[in-house]
Structure formats: C-alpha cells, structure tokens
Amino acid sequence: MELPEVEVMRRDLEKEVVGKRIKQAEVRPHRNAMRIIRRHARRREFSDRLAGRKITRVDRKGKYLLLFLDGAEVLVVHFGMSGQLLRGTKRQAVPVHTHVVMDFVQGGDLRYVDARTFGEMFVSSTDDLGKVRELDHIAIDPLEDTFTWQEFSRELGRRAAKLKPLLMDQKFVSGLGNIYSDEVLFAAGLRYDRMSETLSSQEVRRLYRAMREVVQDAIRFRGTTLDDEAYVDLFGKPGEFQSELKVYGRKGLACRRCRTPIDSVKIAGRNSYFCPQCQS
C-alpha cells in the first residue's frame, strides 16, 4: 500500500470512525498477531490503551496512518504490503489473518487483517510520537502545499542517486513505492537510472508535476488493486487505478503512448518497469 491507498483509507476513516468510541480492542490469539503489535510486550498492554478511547482525528504521514485518540494517545498503523483495515459487524466472521478487532460503543467494528505481517500497529502518547524514528525521518509529502518545485529541485541536487531508488526513499520524498515511482518516472519521461543531480530544470519541473499528478489521479481512482496484492478499501472494495497504469506490470505489452514494448529491470531489489522509447 502506497500513499494513494493510505490516503483513500484516511479519508474513509475520517467519515466512518471519527467520533466513535472503542469499547474494546482484541488482539487475536495466534502467534502472528504479536508480530503486528511487535512494539508492545503483551496483548494486554496494547488493548488496555485503546479501550474506552474516542477517535478524534485521522492523519497520514507518508504511508503511516495516525488515529488520534482522546487522552493524548495515538494509534499508529502501517500497512506493509498486505495490511488492510476493514469495517465490519459482530455477525460477520472475521477473515483469516485478522490480528486486531476493535469494537465500537456505537456498534460495528474495525479489523486489521494482514497475511504477510509486514505491517504493524502500535499505540503511542502524542508526546512520544516525535521519538518514533521511522515517523521522524519521513520526508515531505508530495501533496503538501509546502512541497514546492524549488524545494524539490534543491533536494534533488543535494543527492547523487538514481531516480528510481531515490523516489522510493521515504527520507527523500514520502509515500511512493514500487508502483507509483515507476508511473511517476514514465509520466515525467525519465529513466529509472538517471542520476538526480544531472536533471535540467525542465526535467525537474516535469518530475515534480508528474509526482503530484500521478498521486492525485490515483487517489481519484481510489488506489491500485493488483491481482497478487489485493488492496481493498475500508469497505472491502478494490481500487480502479490498475486500469490506468502505464508501465507497472506491463512488461512486453505495447507502450500506451508509442507502442514500443515495455521493458523491466531489477533495481534496488525491485522490479522496475519503463518504456525504452518514452523515457530517457
């Protein structure tokens, strides 16, 4: 799950659970559930801090979701690659790989489901949030107003790295993963291996614009749901951006712009897709 999916989730949660009070939070008994709440020593420690709390606000920092609670506490959620938050009711059986179920006083519940358990959840006091290293080093968000192209240009020049891994580096810019970094580079007409400090100011502008446009479009389409990585929204509905993808997962298929077959390479341990003709 990358920025667009997390943002769609944030917006849905804002409408759906803000103002609701958690009656009780259950951490499921199987061993993997402890991997999800790995920062807590015991199940009780996690669920006790959630019981009785009201959700007051939902924020996002990069790919992290922050559910602010009364009593100056925050529930932090990171989805890894297979994490899901699903709205449910008591009569609905919880899906396999459900690790946490939060019941609301107002009725209904919220389930955290995660097959590969790369995701995590933890409760922090608002005061200690700044001490969470992963959150602290997250770079500027491409959707923020303060994310100007001048600022972006300065940061690009300061680094000497290939664009693809740089775009995925959460300390450089937050929220892009393997799918959207490929889509951004295609939209900007730039190759995965271009060195950041060699971009002309025109190319920097193109990259900057591509980043904002791709992310905003993907949010409008409610995220990307691929076959093997079944992202669904809060209500279990898949996104629709997969049909808009220009390069990701399209190896051997004709480029939508120039008909040249899309190619792929392995870079930084990830498959990267690109058009050999449109990107340089």
Added chain:
DNA sequence: GTTTAACCCTGCACGC
C-alpha cells in the same frame, strides 16, 4: 554518502 543484499512472511505460479 550511496548501493547492495538479507531479512521478516504468506500466497501463488510454476515445473516436474
């Protein structure tokens, strides 16, 4: 400072 690889985990596609 940058880059690479390994690690965590499960589901799925593939070949025999």
Added chain:
DNA sequence: TGCGTGCAGGGTTAAA
C-alpha cells in the same frame, strides 16, 4: 494431484 522452489513487496539494517 502434489510437492518443492522462487518470487513478490515496505522498510530497516548491516556490510560493501
């Protein structure tokens, strides 16, 4: 049919 293998991916970390 059934099993083993390899791969996918986000982020951190250690080593190159």
